Amino acid sequence: MRIGIDVGGTNTDAVLLDGDRLVGSVKQPTSKDVTGGVVSALRSILAQAGAGPGLVDAVMIGTTQFTNAVVSRRQLVPTGIVRLCLPSSTGVPPMVDWPEDLSRALGNHAYMAHGGTEYDGRPISRVRPDELRAIGERLAADGVEAVAISSVFSPVSHEMELQAEEILREQLPGARFSLSHRIGRIGLIERENATIVNASLLAVAEQVTAALTDALAVTGITAPVYLSQNDGTLMDVMYARNYPVATFASGPTNSMRGAAVLSGLRDCVVVDIGGTTSDIGMLINSFPRQAGSEVDIGGVRTNFRMPDVIALGIGGGSVVDADDPTAIGPASVGFELTSRARVFGGDTLTATDVAVAARAADVGDRSLVKDLSPAFVRAAMDHMAVRIGQVADLMRTSLQPTPAVLVGGGAILVGSELPGFDTVVRPPNAGVANALGAAIAQIGGEVDRIYNVGGRSREDVLESARNEAVERAVAAGARPGSVEVVMLDEIPISYLPGDSVRVRAKAVGDLDVTGLAPADERRAGEKR
Incomplete structure (x- = not known):
């Protein structure tokens, strides 16, 4: 069994998988200390499934704590x-x-x-x-x-x-x-x-990974913990301590990977509407399209691998101006949605209140928003759909019809149609696509190297890159035989001597749980 957890700004989601079967899922508010919410999610998902902590083979976690540290300028x-x-x-x-x-x-x-x-x-x-x-x-x-x-x-x-x-x-x-x-x-x-x-971030990385490991121990889970990377693959705790930047944008990546599994589509636009933002990206061959240029992180230009995602400040917790139905976000009540939104007895008008008034959602108390006029509600819902549709359309690079997949707890903000798209898919369990994406994440190996071709053929060079990427994936914990090359790029570099070429290759494979302890040791002991 595997547990996938995604810690968002508003909600902490968790799913439990038994093989490829979804056994249970939970969604609850994120706690201020983050790890408290993780402990609560772990306990809830185990209780829901009636599973003991010793049955868990691995826990995969997607976290925004490292990104938040840079954006907020804290813990650096x-x-x-x-x-x-x-x-x-x-x-x-x-x-x-x-x-x-x-x-x-x-x-x-x-x-x-x-x-x-x-x-x-x-x-x-x-x-x-x-x-x-x-x-x-x-x-x-x-x-x-x-x-x-x-x-x-x-x-x-x-x-x-x-x-x-x-x-x-x-x-x-x-x-x-x-x-x-x-x-x-x-x-x-x-x-x-x-x-x-x-x-x-290296110091805070040690603190966060230790806290997450402790959170598992509190619930009795002694299985290995992995963190999600922003390319849709996993890294173990030691790697995360050395490369915390690899987690940046892992949340949207998890949602996109989860959307691919839930919808059965390998190529599509994914719209992940959360409590604070709508993260929109493109799936190519079941993996997020990578950004091809520099990426801004907290006002700093960087060039490490990142998914090509646009974040729009519209989510379930977005604050709505009571006098202007088109003034929605980017301010959000975040994890305080269940106390500040009007349908939950609060005094702040949010996008969730509008969706409830429009009967697109059934949460809280609808009578608390009955004063909203039908014209106001319709204008607000139309505005959110148009804004999200416009950004989603920007992600398409082809004139061919491309389906859109709606996931995330905030998908209630969009009706059955999305402007600009003929096909809109809203798969089952869409609200926990992010946690599912973490749970099904694979182990990856990547090569980005300049090769001197010399007397070798082009195919020999590419095969060398493929093999090295596969070997790195297996060394990182992928199951031999499950690894496949999902990306191979070559760029001739004319200004270098010896017929040089830059080759980027990425291989991914399923996590090899056969050697993970202690669950496997316990099962082996039971069989003996």
Whole structure:
């Protein structure tokens, strides 16, 4: 059995799967401390299914805590930045375009040092150990707790980043390190930014993963816990502690993956309407389409993998202006929906109140919104459908008819039709698609590398990338035989010698639960 949990800004959802069968599901308000809501969801889902905690093989969790830490500028630690670039790349210093409050939260500890490579792998200059030791001493004196190291063209050659880390650890033995070649892609500023964000979150990543593990222990579950990544795959706790940025936008990704399973569609536009926002994206071959350009996180330009998702400030908790039916959101009552919405006895008019008045939903007390005029209700419902339909239409890149799938607890805000779409699918259990997406998430392996073709054929190079991606997926915990390559891109790079090509390959497979303990150990013992 597997449990999938998705912690949203308004609700915490959980599902229990026995193989491929959905055994139970729960939806309840998110708690302020987040982990309290996770404990409550775990207890509720086990009680609903009548299952003991020892039957659970694995727990998959999608969380927004790392994203929230960056957006709210809280729980970030003093972070040092060391760019290996001198004597070049000094025109744009690290964090030059960051929001001032975010830079201040990290401490503005940025340094540039000798090192880095040219686009063809030739060194710009060699690393100078004495220079890095002096930087390390200054960072230690400033109380820096994490260090981000970036090097010019490190995706081509990352040896200098590894060398710099080894030297700086001598001066900062207790610091946490994040290296850019493990985080982002080609593009110095964006890759460096992503690495800095990741480094600043390493401390909170340890706290969050420990808290989630403790939440399972409180309920008696000793199965392994996995966190959802933003590419639709899973990572274990240790990986999450080192790469918390990989969880950014995992919530919409889970919903899209869940929508694919519930609807049976591999290619479609997914509209996930939650309590705070409507997240809209495109499924290609059952996986979210990845953003092809830079991604803004809390005002910072980054270039690590992210799903191509547009967030619209309309959800079940969106505040509605009582005098203007078209003034809806982006302000939201969030997890306080059940106390502040009018249908629950509150004094705030929300989108959920409008849906109840329109008889599109049956929650709370409809008599508490009977004063809303039919014209007001109709105008508000039409406005939400049009706004959501317009954004959904932007996600389509083909003139071919594309179905839209509505999921999320806030899908009650849209009727049976969505402007611009001939086919609208509202699958069963759509309200917990996000938790289901977490539960069915697979293990992935990805390769993003520049190959020197030389005397080899194009197919040999591509096959090498495929095999490496498959091997990485199996090494990460995928069941051998279940892994398939779902994405393969090649980009010829004419300015590099030797007929070079950049190849990106992604392989995914089912989580191999045969070796997970303790549930399997217990079952094996029972059979003996």
